[in-house]
Amino acid sequence: MKAWIFQSTTKGLECVDLPDPVPGPGEVVVDLRAAGLCHSDVGIIDGTITEVLGFTPIVLGHEAAGIVSAVGEGVSNASVGDRVAISAMGDGTSGVIGQSTIGVGRHGAYAEKTVAPESELIPIPSTVTFEQAAAATDAGMTSYHAIFVRGGLRAGMKVGIVGLGGLGLTGARMAVVSGAEVYAAEINPVVHPEGLKRGVKQVVTDVKELAAFDLDLIVDFAGFGTTTAAAIEAIRPGGRIVQVGLGKQEATINTYLLAMKDLELVGTVGGTPADTAEVIKFIASGDLEIATKTIGFDEVRSGLDDLARGGVPGQRLVAILEADDQIQGPTVGGVR
Incomplete structure (x- = not known):
């Protein structure tokens, strides 16, 4: 799979080929459809908060939404084909920024696929786009x-x-x-x-x-x-x-x-999966549409450079990995 990997502040992000992930017990593989870009990743790349990382090299990105493509042993509440977001703050019981959270303590969302514990999955209704769901996991939460x-x-x-x-x-x-x-x-x-x-x-x-x-x-x-x-x-x-x-x-x-x-x-910092689920309810109702600007997967590095320069005021950058053709019914309403 293609992935944007961070090795050090001197090298920044590099697009590389990595082996496809395999789910362990209690885990699923998610084929990513949307990945939100966050200022926290800018801080990691420029050295401001690099120490939060559990290891390097690592695939950054903690705002993830996609489709379950494989399930590990013992998974009972997720199935192949489920539309899900991944909690940006873990399962809500491991502290505010636990060293197992996506894009911090394990490989994250700037990739074509990622692995997540079943406990971190948040269902996405058919009326909510992957773009909006990804933004909900951090900006919304x-x-x-x-x-x-x-x-x-x-x-x-x-x-x-x-x-x-x-x-x-x-x-x-x-x-x-x-x-x-x-x-x-x-x-x-x-x-x-x-x-x-x-x-x-x-x-x-x-x-x-x-x-x-x-x-x-x-x-x-x-x-x-x-x-x-x-x-x-x-x-x-x-x-x-x-x-x-x-x-x-x-x-x-x-x-x-x-x-x-x-x-x-x-x-306050971050939130819980329950908070993200509430945001997704706001979106599904048509009362909320998070202001986003979409870019391609190949633009992740340049998009983070734009964020560092303050070039995206009032919007969340979201990298789209594949067209969201599963939306059913009318597009969500609300004001952008």
Whole structure:
């Protein structure tokens, strides 16, 4: 099979031929149809977070969707021909970034085939494309977990989204559909209309401007330090701030306001297979369509270079390995 393999920061990605994988007990082989490209892989390639890898050389890529083509001994809930996504964060019990997760501790999605434990498979309805399912495994999952699990979103809440990139736009849409009153802060005015299309009531350029809306929850998808500090100023007393983005690794915050406003500041990373399944439900209902841009499998390396340069604002790059001709019924709706 063809695969993009990472050996070192000096060599980057190389397209090579590897033996087709064989499933072990409790495992399946998935013929990949779509693989999402993530900024985490940019960080691995440029040396920023290379230490998270379990070994090298390794096939990167942790946003995977395809068709089961072989099953190992003991597999009881998956069959050849099943349309599945693979959880980007393992089975949900092994920590936030376990050393067995796809594209980190074992070979990943930048390949024609990959092996996955049965416990990490998430069924894809016939009305959801492989492209959307692959994006759901990370961009969708991370947004859902931040807003609904760590943020505790409920219908009727006033929510602020900081950063309208791929994750922020996806999270904003899910919050709107779930009955929240959503506002956003985004420094790039070109992106503002995309937020409004998804039901955001108002988009401002400065996080501090969110103070006008008496927000119960702010989810910071940017994480540039100043955004975190401004969220503490802007949120109502008793509110909660969820930190997702890591634009900078450190922040100076006003601990006086944190204490005197009786605030919660919590962190989040990734999510669980159950979170991904919920995102796929949003997509299947027609209420959500993750903004994506498709590329060919031979463009994985150049696509990651584009991400490194910041050249794909507000969209998730997804490499398509084969045309998705199994979709039944109308294309999913929602706003891109």
